[in-house]
Amino acid sequence: MAAISVVPDPTTAAALYDPKDPFDETVAAFYVQACGGLGELYAPVLSLTADDAERPGLLGYIKGLRFIRIEAFDTDAAVTATQLLRFGHSWAAMHAARPCAAHPSGRFLLTLTPKAYAGTGVHAVHPGR
Numbered sequence: 001m002a003a004i005s006v007v008p009d010p011t012t013a014a015a016l017y018d019p020k021d022p023f024d025e026t027v028a029a030f031y032v033q034a035c036g037g038l039g040e041l042y043a044p045v046l047s048l049t050a051d052d053a054e055r056p057g058l059l060g061y062i063k064g065l066r067f068i069r070i071e072a073f074d075t076d077a078a079v080t081a082t083q084l085l086r087f088g089h090s091w092a093a094m095h096a097a098r099p100c101a102a103h104p105s106g107r108f109l110l111t112l113t114p115k116a117y118a119g120t121g122v123h124a125v126h127p128g129r
Contacts, residue, residue, distance in 0.1 A: 004039045005103055006030055010051045011112035012127060013043065017058045023112060026127045030110060034067040042107065046073040046081070087120050 008016060008027065015023040016031065033039040043062050048070070052059035062068055071077075109117060109124045117124035 003037065004033075005042065005107040006034075006039055006110050007042045007044065007107050009109055009111040009113075009124075010047060012110045013048065013051050013058060013062060014055055015112065015127075017055060017061050023127060027110065030127065031065065031067060041068045042071050043068050044071045044073065044077065046077070084120060084122075089116070089120070 008030075012023070012027045015021040015027045018024060030039060031041060034041045045059075048059045048062055063070055073081075106121070106123055109122050110127050111117065111124050112126060114124035114126050
């Protein structure tokens with residue numbers, strides 16, 4: 001069984017960060033799977049930076065999680081980001097689930113609002129469905 005690559009968007013990063021969030025345990029289950037080698041979690045630094053502006057401490061918290069890989073914002077990410085910005089997505093959401101050399105067809109975007117990504121080509125999934 002191949003490991004599934006997942007990127008949390010701002011909604012699920014916030015759920016993971018806030019233990020009182022109703023989806024905290026559901027999102028944390030993805031982290032537990034990554035700990036066991038059943039999946040890979042990637043967190044785009046630009047999204048986390050934008051999230052941290054609204055939820056101080058989120059970036060440091062996610063950075064401290066051993067099984068989440070923080071991704072840099074590079075030129076390829078910028079190209080994809082501008083496309084998502086044109087769709088009306090926020091700075092926080094635009095760096096998520098972009099295609100890259102290791103994942104040419106992109107990755108799954110873990111989000112509480114999958115409809116917000118309709119028509120973008122992003123593989124958005126709700127953690128509870």
